Amino acid sequence: MGIRLAKVIGIPLAVILTAFGMTPANAAQQQWGASYLDWSGALLSASSTISQVIQPLEISPNMYWEAGWHWDNVSDGGYGGIQSRGTLADGTISDLAIFSIWNGLGGIPGTGAGCTPFGGEGIGYSCRIPIKLVAGNKYEISFGVDTARGPQWWKATISDLTMGTKNVIGSIETNSLVAKASNWNNFIEYWGQAVPCDAVGAASAKFYVPTSDNPGVEISSPRFSRPAQPCVMSAGDTPPQGFIGDAVIRFGGARQESSTQTMPYTKTKAQLAADKAAADKAAADKAAADKAAADKAAAAKAAAAKAAAAKAAAAKAAAAKAASLKKTTIICVKGKLTKKVTAVKPLCPKGYKKK
Known part of the structure; x- marks a missing residue:
């Protein structure tokens, strides 16, 4: 009682x-x-x-x-x-x-x-x-x-x-x-x-x-x-x-x-809310990690592209420089006389003409 x-x-x-x-x-x-x-x-x-x-x-x-x-x-x-x-x-x-x-x-x-x-x-x-x-x-x-x-x-x-x-x-x-x-x-x-x-x-x-x-x-x-x-x-x-x-x-x-x-049994509202908060946090953490990984990959790709472009530019510049320094040979004539001239920018001597 x-x-x-x-x-x-x-x-x-x-x-x-x-x-x-x-x-x-x-x-x-x-x-x-x-x-x-x-x-x-x-x-x-x-x-x-x-x-x-x-x-x-x-x-x-x-x-x-x-x-x-x-x-x-x-x-x-x-x-x-x-x-x-x-x-x-x-x-x-x-x-x-x-x-x-x-x-x-x-x-x-x-x-x-x-x-x-x-x-x-x-x-x-x-x-x-x-x-x-x-x-x-x-x-x-x-x-x-x-x-x-x-x-x-x-x-x-x-x-x-x-x-x-x-x-x-x-x-x-x-x-x-x-x-x-x-x-x-x-x-x-x-x-x-x-x-x-x-x-x-x-x-x-x-x-x-x-x-x-x-x-x-x-x-x-x-x-x-x-x-x-x-x-x-x-x-x-x-x-x-x-x-x-x-x-x-x-x-x-x-x-x-x-x-x-x-x-x-079932979970209480507080437990369900805590579970949801934990799931939301895990999802947010994963999204942040995925974004960070994607950003890192994009940055690496951009850096690689930039490096490749720089390398190509350097190669082009080197090729251009090499081309600019290449010597060529020309034949110059004056009457019955001939003369070979070899230089980066060869010119026939005075009185000679390029054959």
């Missing part, structure tokens, strides 16, 4: 259970008959309603499948979920959906539901509605500000997605107009009579990724944990840390295999 929250705020669980008409099994069994999931990235506020699907895979009596939070800026917190053979507001025993807020000032039930205050070392309001629990059915519980009543009011609904039903559990008034939570947790708890730790009934469940109606909120990284001195056979199956994925708590029975991190 929310033992983890009770543990945090220092309220004896027996007081809480008694306030809700439950009989604690014994201190050790009751305190540690649970296993937990904690999520990252949550935001429950006036700008973010959170919904989560819980799918019991096995159902035994006196089990609680929870979804809850602790306020960041207000003391304590709230929680909800589904229970097998719980106690309704009128004392009737039934499978039910529950919604409670510590320090709640009042509650207004939904149709077919009931709300009651609780007291002891802590006070608050709890609303409950009967439901039919069926193993394998998907139950979506949602929490958000009740805008029709004002920012201090919070409302919870329960939907059986398999059956296509949706009901308001109730609305609870808090003592704050700006309460918000940046955390989210789940647990499964056995709250029945004392039994040996390996005789707790089977109550495994799949907890789907919590979602927000605020597109800027992305919840990920479910982390499974057990109390330091657990009194139940349990294990968790989660995606690898840092990723988005559903989680399973395997709970109860005589034995559970070890926990795993092999659940299917």
Whole structure:
């Protein structure tokens, strides 16, 4: 019945259970008959309603499948979920959906539901509605500000997605107009009579990724944990840390295999953005490298062409120079006299004519 929250705020669980008409099994069994999931990235506020699907895979009596939070800026917190053979507001025993807020000032039930205050070392309001629990059915519980009543009011609904039903559990008034939570947790708890730790009934469940109606909120990284001195056979199956994925708590029975991190997963928006940035950088680096290589090749080609042109020009100049320095021989005549003249620019002597 929310033992983890009770543990945090220092309220004896027996007081809480008694306030809700439950009989604690014994201190050790009751305190540690649970296993937990904690999520990252949550935001429950006036700008973010959170919904989560819980799918019991096995159902035994006196089990609680929870979804809850602790306020960041207000003391304590709230929680909800589904229970097998719980106690309704009128004392009737039934499978039910529950919604409670510590320090709640009042509650207004939904149709077919009931709300009651609780007291002891802590006070608050709890609303409950009967439901039919069926193993394998998907139950979506949602929490958000009740805008029709004002920012201090919070409302919870329960939907059986398999059956296509949706009901308001109730609305609870808090003592704050700006309460918000940046955390989210789940647990499964056995709250029945004392039994040996390996005789707790089977109550495994799949907890789907919590979602927000605020597109800027992305919840990920479910982390499974057990109390330091657990009194139940349990294990968790989660995606690898840092990723988005559903989680399973395997709970109860005589034995559970070890926990795993092999659940299917997707990357977060931040990871996808980082991947895109890395890919863009790699593409930009490659383009820059390709351009540098092309520029270098073009420069080398231009240099080679320039060198070839210079060489050709030099050769031409050398040829021209060589041609300009080449001696030729002419024959000059004067009457019966002949004379050969050899020079770069040969000229016949005075009185001679070139033959």
